[in-house]
Amino acid sequence: MAADRNLIESSAEVRRALREELLDLLHSKNIRSVYQPIVSLSDGEVLGYEALTRGPERSALHSPLSLFELAEQEGLLYPLDRLARSNAIGSVTLRSGKQQLFLNLSADILNDPLFAPGQTLELLRLRGLTPANVVFEITERSSIEDFEKTKHILDHYRKQGYRIAIDDAGAGYSSLQAIAELHPDYIKVDRSLVSGVHRNKTKEYILETMVTFAEKLGVYLIAEGIETEEELTKLTLMGVHYGQGFLLGRPDKEPADLTPELRQHIVSHRKKLEMSGHVLSIGELSSPSPTFDAQTPISTVANYFKEHVNAQGVVVTTGSEPVGLIMRDRLFQQLAGQYGYSLFWNRPIDSIMDVRPLIVEEHTPVEWVSRLATSRDIRNLYDLVIVTSKGCMLGTASIRTILECMTNVKMENAKVASPLTGLPGNLQINRELNRRLTEGRHFSVIYADLDYFKWFNDRYGFHQGDQLIQFTADCIQQAIHLAGIPDDFVGHIGGDDFIAMSGTSNPELLCTDILQRFDRGVRAFYEVDNWSYVEDRHGNRMESGGVTLSLALVVCKSGLGVTPEQISQVSARLKKLSKAYRGSVYYCDCISSEATAPAADPQPAHHGNKSSI
Known part of the structure; x- marks a missing residue:
């Protein structure tokens, strides 16, 4: 009995010491952020970086798992998450305006009364970033109990330009329901399905199903935990959109690019996949499009539409990078409202532009773009698709052009099949x-x-x-x-x-x-x-x-x-x-x-x- 009492007292003492260390860590803000690249399995370009939190070196709280588990047990999850998010945004340096920062969020955090959009937005502005640079990654640390409430909160963020990812798909019991209810932009596949996929047919079939599933939903798939070239090759040939793992880059303080060797490895294998089906790329359908700087007055764009009656829409850019879209009908509908002209006429065009248009790289297969475009909200179904070349503005493609191309391809295939x-x-x-x-x-x-x-x-x-x-x-x-x-x-x-x-x-x-x-x-x-x-x-x-x-x-x-x-x-x-x-x-x-x-x-x-x- 005495030995048991000593063990209990010792455990309580350790717990108190860890709590004090956690409180001191929060007070001194003694955490750091590291960034792991998420890479396109089409061209090897870096889509963005997942921000990961680390506690003090040589501490029991160095591991993010231990750190966040203790914070949750001690009722300090909210302040720790706010500190981690602030540190992740404040320390990152994205290499282009199109790259994205993936921020982990537990479903519980959405209930934090201090989890306010204005705070995150202010942090982004200080770093020269916008909501379009941020993906909120909903983790499986705790299950979502009220999907309706969660969806309402996330829709609020979506309207501002933030994107949503569901983490650990295939591992957590509620991940499929989260995908169905929350309609994410990205689905992150748990590493348990990725590890050894090149020699495990069951995993391969599950992932093939998920690729088809993602394409029908119009979302992107990110495979986590890629550690070998064999896994990378298999995933690339299967058509998985993005990858993350130690092979592609370890978490580091400074965001890193992919090595030239791995980039070439990805490009060559994706080329085999595309050539096997003789797939047309969206760049072949792209046509020049008028562009306006984000600070151009709305009046200038409205006058352009009046002079060019056949123009469906225009692209809003910052430098050479597209950041938004203005469709003719939507602009005049906005101006037609009560006080429309007096409210908007002299404001910059970025104040009313669509901040989340469909933007695709020129080498993206037309069939894939067609699925993405037709899976959009009914209000955006006929919006122009913006086409880029290495992130820079190339042109636009209309839905009519894309669907006509798909029809012609199917007819040609039918002729020779x-x-x-x-x-x-x-x-x-x-x-x-x-x-x-x-x-x-x-x-x-x-x-x-x-x-x-x-x-x-x-x-x-x-x-x-x-x-x-x-x-x-x-x-x-x-x-x-x-x-x-x-x-x-x-x-x-x-x-x-x-x-x-x-x-x-x-x-x-x-x-x-x-x-x-x-x-x-x-x-x-x-x-x-x-x-x-x-x-x-x-x-x-x-x-x-x-x-x-x-x-x-x-x-x-x-x-x-x-x-x-x-x-x-x-x-x-x-x-x-x-x-x-x-x-x-x-x-x-x-x-x-x-x-x-x-x-x-x-x-x-x-x-x-x-x-x-």
């Missing part, structure tokens, strides 16, 4: 093959062909034959999705012939997966019948249990110096070998620019009837 499977046709296949050969990287080509399909089609009819072709396409696509990499390609040459191109390091596994999926499901197309032979194209009877699949796997060690004709010749030889072998099978051979003579006939690498399916 297979009407039966919806897969890319020969035009796109040739483009993809030439692109890979030009890049000179290692990749594999898989040619797939059904055996005895003509006999099956004659016996069961065209409708059943079409279903078998669609089934074959599904087998190849599913295998590519599971055993391939994000920028792999599947095309439909025509009839029962398919092609796949993959950068996986193990194409043999990919072929095995395709054959296993095919052999498992093909019998469902004729299970009511029982026969021991089929007929070849010439009507000759062949002993067989049914339709099989032949694959020709051509591994290109390097695309440089290799021609499409060489690949075609090798694949034709392999295809002939595989068709001569009874059952589902693939034959494999390698090709490179040094190859001058055809290799000896390889042995079949997999026979469907002998595999453990």
Whole structure:
């Protein structure tokens, strides 16, 4: 009992000492802010920095986790948060007017009676910043109990130009509800989903779903905790918008840029993603737009609109950077109100501009911009989209132009795609093959062909034959999705012939997966019948249990110096070998620019009837 009493007294004594240290820390303002970069996974540019708080060195309160946990327990969370926010804003130096400062906020802080917009705004002005430079990052430190109240508070800040991020998505139990209720501008993915994503298919599928989810909502995804190049590569190829982690930059007192090597790594891999789909960029749709300095009188802009009746809107700039948008209808609606002209005529244009217009970089895919634009509030649905080049004003694109472009792209794709499977046709296949050969990287080509399909089609009819072709396409696509990499390609040459191109390091596994999926499901197309032979194209009877699949796997060690004709010749030889072998099978051979003579006939690498399916 005496030992227990001593332990309790000791714990109470430690607690008192920590409380006194915390009070002294608040009084002396003895904390510091460090800044970790958040980087675009499109071009390697720094979007902004997350401000992180550190207590005194060699103190039990040095860690932000310990510091804020104790403050919450002692009822001192509000004053600590105000001090941390003030210090973060007062110490930061953003490298451009477009960069953003991410400030962590617990949901509880929004209930602080002293959490007033004017205080934060005054701090920003002292540093030459605006609300557009700040993102309030709602953390999972405590759950949100009253979403309606929280949404009302955050909407108040949004109207001033602040942005909102939901932190730790995928970790906290209420993060999905917070996303649904609060409509954030950014979703930060917890590092538990990011760590090892390149070797964990479950995490990969979850993140792919989140990318699609974010695109449909018109928000940006930020992957936290990136620590390896493999993780960075995977996330970039998956289309995740931004990244943060020790690999990209550690928290430091001075905000840092990305290294040239990592920037090039990101740019090269994102280029592969964009080229795999031949996606148009918004810069191609951009047209010159009139701009006005933020301090231009409203009267000057109104007179411009009167003289240029076809002008939809104008961009407000500070230097070469766009900071707002004025749409014609909205300006005249403002002036048409009671006392409108007397109130606004001589005021600067930045007093009534939209401080949160849609601003995108020139290399952003048009499809992505279309989703962002059409997910805006109904009042802003037809506003111009501002296009920048490295943060500087480039031009604008109208919603009409963007939607017309999307319609044309879909129509063009439909023209060259297979009407039966919806897969890319020969035009796109040739483009993809030439692109890979030009890049000179290692990749594999898989040619797939059904055996005895003509006999099956004659016996069961065209409708059943079409279903078998669609089934074959599904087998190849599913295998590519599971055993391939994000920028792999599947095309439909025509009839029962398919092609796949993959950068996986193990194409043999990919072929095995395709054959296993095919052999498992093909019998469902004729299970009511029982026969021991089929007929070849010439009507000759062949002993067989049914339709099989032949694959020709051509591994290109390097695309440089290799021609499409060489690949075609090798694949034709392999295809002939595989068709001569009874059952589902693939034959494999390698090709490179040094190859001058055809290799000896390889042995079949997999026979469907002998595999453990």
